[in-house]
Amino acid sequence: MKYTKHVFVCTNDKEAPKKCCGSERGMELVNAFKEGLKAKGLDIEIRAQRAGCLDTCGKGPSVVVYPEGVFYGFVTPEDVNEIIEKHLIGNEPVERLVIA
Template sequence: MSFQHHLFFCLNDRSNGEDCCDRHNAFALFKYAKDRVKELGLSGPGKIRVNKAGCLDRCADGPVMVVYPEGIWYTFIDTEDIEEIIQSHLIQNRPVERLQLA
């Protein structure tokens, strides 16, 4: 099964006290994205899938997610950033440059 877009949110929690996505509200923002995609009727086979991921090795940039098939990496701070990614990238196929990681 393939998806139009497949989002992976890093939800890694480093127990040694080092910086990680979990310390930057990653789970709440993942949940917002998953719920919002479902609410908008965008989830399901052939549509959009929002997944949890372990460490994506971008801890200093966190929180992060990667969107496939494009392989575009994003950082974000709040639900407004997530909403912009949903509306622009996922719905209009226009990646959000200001939130992209190199």
């Protein structure tokens, strides 16, 4: 397997009145994950990329980490480093952001 983990960030945009991750900082989160992983030298083993709808619109912006399949909701740029440190490096999900 080329990557040990994948981080998918919803960047989908939908018409109002439905909330959408794209307009709620989706691409900002993609870029924050990419920059954070690169700064730690992890971008060769962990990939972060944009994704279409993750079907968690009301809890967006949303992120899913594979292979674990852990979904995160209401993610902000300030949460990215915590997800990288605790989950992507430490293999411990950030419980306060996990979508049950």
